[in-house]
Amino acid sequence: MSPSQQRLSVFPAFFRVSGRSVFVFGNGDEAYAKARLLRNTEAEIVAYALAPEADYAGWLAAQGIETVRSDFSPDQVKGAVMVFAATGNAALDRAIVSAARAEKIPANAVDQPDFCDFYTPALVNRAPVAVAIGTEGAGPVLAQMIRARIDQMLSPSLGRLADLAADYRDAAERLVPRGVSRRIFWRRFFSGDVADAVASNDTSAARRSANALLSTTGQAEGRIWLVGAGPGAEDLLTLRAQRVLMEADAIVYDALVPQAIVDMGRRDAERLSVGKRKNCHSKSQEEINHLLVELGRQGKRVVRLKSGDPLVYGRAGEEMAALREAGIAYEIVPGITSAFAAAADFELPLTLRGVASSLIFTTGHDLTGKVLPDWGSLAVSGATIAVYMGSSVAASVAERLMGAGLGADTTVAVIENASRADRKLLHGVLSELPDLEARDDLAGPVMVIIGEAVAGANFEKSEPLSAYKTLKAGKVHADMGQ
Structure with missing residues (x-):
């Protein structure tokens, strides 16, 4: 890829809008969306809306936003630091942008890139921290998808942490040597005990941790x-x-x-x-x-x-x-845990009203001892059993449960690599479970779910346990015939 292809056609920047006027023209959803975005800032929003739709009008009133109900005239843009043309009428939006440009005011016309002096980003707001994602107008949906991912990654308390950091900036400059030591200090401030205390909404503990960090010039506890x-x-x-x-x-x-x-x-x-x-x-x-x-x-x-x-x-x-x-x-x-992922893959209710009201987690090895665990009787009464690492002891599991009185025809669900793209789903009955030990096609972690509730699973995407045995028998016969 050439250097020119890697360059942006826009320069990302943040406008100062606190206490300044930003005008939004339009009556419907597009204007409403721009006004909501601006509400993340301290801008003085003015809505030019002759007949705002009900939801927008209600929101403007609830927010106390100045609303001018009149037709557009070019002199209305005067005094703004930024203008949004979001009327839904392409020609009118272009006229609004032209009027703004004549006054040297940056403007944005919704869905008309040629009439945009700037693009509105998808915004992640952790004031005073902000992350803006732009695609130069090419892919607003893509920007929203990226915004959702970043929003998940950033702690909700990040803004409060940044505010606290501002209180300690002067002290850090006085007490912590410039360079590596100061970088370590701030890294630990933003990711250590201070951040944990802020996330827990304990401001006093956060300040104590910040003071301790200052006194040790960046040495934090593990x-x-x-x-x-x-x-x-x-x-x-x-x-x-x-x-x-x-x-x-x-x-x-x-x-x-x-x-x-x-x-x-x-x-x-x-x-x-x-x-x-x-x-x-x-x-x-x-x-x-x-x-x-x-x-x-x-x-x-x-x-x-x-x-x-x-x-x-x-x-x-x-x-x-x-x-x-x-x-x-x-x-x-x-x-x-794997039991929940396996149940989700099978669309399997682990508990089912009137059928299974108890859920047991166990490993296959728990069922191989001389004494059946106390919950063996629960299995007979209808509990669902989720067996972790069950493939290598499947025969013992089946034998002990059937010996305790659980029916040989009790439904079982088996899954390898639950939740992953390469998962394998199998189903059958308890008497078929011993066949798992002989299978050489299950190399990943295997979960076995046993119980009456398992019969309510969706087996459309799973294979019968008996199919493998039939396939192996057919292969043996074919080999013998060669």
Whole structure:
């Protein structure tokens, strides 16, 4: 791509409008949209609307915005610092822009790029912080899509944090050496304990943390987030998880967490894989605990990224205990656990009025001991059972449950890689579940859901468990015939 293709045809800038007049011409939705956008600012809005539509008129009255009900005349633009022509009449909008240009006032005509001295951006407002997204008029819908993504990424408390930072600017310039030290100070101010306190709406704690940060010239205490990465699909990550990933100095992640989610972290964050895949643990749990404590003692802000939810078979209890003992601050960021993702893929009601009022999470290994857990009787009475990591012990699971009295024809749903693009959905009955152990086509994490409520799932996109057995038998016969 040539340099000229990479250049913008517009120069992004912010106009000073506080206490100044901005005029909006029009009666309907287009004028209403521009006026609402301007309401994010301290501009003095004047609406030129001869006969505003009911919703617009009601909003103008509720906002106390000056409204001039008259036909357009060129002298009406005088005194404005900016003009919006949004009448819905292309010729009239062009006339309004021409009148504004004659007075050297920048103007914008809706949907007429040639009559726009500037374009209105899609705006993310965290006053005094603002993010404006423009496409030079080519793709307003695209700008709105980008705005939605950025809006999710930015904490709602960002504006209050920026206001607090303004109060500390002079002190930081006096007490913190210019250069690297000052950059570290502000980075920790905006992403450390100060930011956490502001997000919790605790202004006193925020100021105490800011004062402590000043006194140590940028040396902050470490903090660990135990974050649920969800079942694998990037867009199922929570907004809070996205935010802390962008704030972390280091990301400690399990093997089941997709690389695309790890990559959502800050570009310069240290990335540490700790494995934790079946039969192939690159680090023991004790080593992981020690790593988290050590990173915290170094003053780093660390995301401990776990598949699913950290509190559901995520060994979070041991990590929290180690952090508490070491005096390292930590926080839990929940994630969507695989059982919920699997149920969503199957459109499967985990609870169903009159059929299943209880939901049990377990691992297949819980069903392989000598004694069936107490909840075995609940399964017989209709509870839905979500079995994590169930494929390798499927025969034992089925045998023990049928032995407890659960019907062999009880419906089961099986899913590999829940929520992901490469997911595989299977369905059948409890007596067919042992066949899972012999399958060599299920390499990813497998969730098994068992119970009467499973019969209410949508099986249009899933394959019968019996189909694989039939396929294998056919292949054997074909091989024998060669």
